[in-house]
Amino acid sequence: MKKLSLYLIAAAMLSTGITAVNLRLSSIRGAPSTLESMAYLPGSERVRPFMLGFNTTYAHYLWIKTMIYCGEHLDSDRQFDWLVQMVDMITRLHPHFHEAYEFAGLMIPDLCRNPDAAKVILERGMNVMGDTKWNIPFYLGMLYNKYYRDPERAAICIAAAAQVQSEHSGKLARLASHFYSAAGRGAEALDVLLFLHETSENPEVKRHIEGKIEALMAGGDTLILP
Numbered sequence: 001m002k003k004l005s006l007y008l009i010a011a012a013m014l015s016t017g018i019t020a021v022n023l024r025l026s027s028i029r030g031a032p033s034t035l036e037s038m039a040y041l042p043g044s045e046r047v048r049p050f051m052l053g054f055n056t057t058y059a060h061y062l063w064i065k066t067m068i069y070c071g072e073h074l075d076s077d078r079q080f081d082w083l084v085q086m087v088d089m090i091t092r093l094h095p096h097f098h099e100a101y102e103f104a105g106l107m108i109p110d111l112c113r114n115p116d117a118a119k120v121i122l123e124r125g126m127n128v129m130g131d132t133k134w135n136i137p138f139y140l141g142m143l144y145n146k147y148y149r150d151p152e153r154a155a156i157c158i159a160a161a162a163q164v165q166s167e168h169s170g171k172l173a174r175l176a177s178h179f180y181s182a183a184g185r186g187a188e189a190l191d192v193l194l195f196l197h198e199t200s201e202n203p204e205v206k207r208h209i210e211g212k213i214e215a216l217m218a219g220g221d222t223l224i225l226p
Contacts (some may be wrong), residue, residue, distance in 0.1 A: 032135045046210070058093060059100075062089065066090065069083070096128060098129060102135055102136075105135075106139065109143065113224060119140065122136060133166065135161075136160075137160040141158035152185060155177075155183060155189075174193075175195060177193050192215065
């Protein structure tokens with residue numbers, strides 16, 4: 001009986017929280033952006049004990065609300081004060097939610113002007129899914145290159161993306177080689193080109209890469225991309 005009572009209390013708290021989220025997000029359109037508050041949205045670590053195993057369900061629910069929130073503000077004031085917190089909570093509650101990481105890498109730096117937040121979320125995704133989803137290390141690598149002017153870190157991330165088997169592995173390997181070369185790390189650039197040569201089944205690609213390898217080893221190729 002005691003366990004049932006605790007379950008019912010937790011369920012009621014969760015239901016109340018979801019209702020509060022729903023009502024608050026539904027009312028955002030008419031509220032001044034400078035006065036909006038996301039105090040109703042607790043940190044994931046505080047809310048997790050009340051999820052009763054429904055973490056992913058709540059994350060998907062919040063994802064829908066996040067898309068609504070983003071769309072409404074794109075069409076109005078273009079202020080996204082709580083977008084980072086919403087996406088962060090989604091990825092904490094559901095660490096394998098690939099779409100949320102993609103959104104973080106593509107949208108948060110531009111919409112929120114907050115590449116640091118996107119980097120933190122993407123690095124979390126790298127730890128969880130970096131060996132199964134090429135997109136996450138790719139977005140992180142491009143973030144390092146564009147916002148931090150760090151071609152070495154960009155190369156490391158994109159080389160990791162190339163290791164994930166996909167139809168994009170060849171292009172990713174060439175891009176990683178380019179960034180390694182730009183960072184002055186010719187040995188790593190060569191390693192990536194060798195990886196591309198070994199894994200490609202296209203004779204023309206192999207021939208092209210062989211030329212790149214020869215040029216790099218001769219010190220005459222600073223741009224590895226075709």
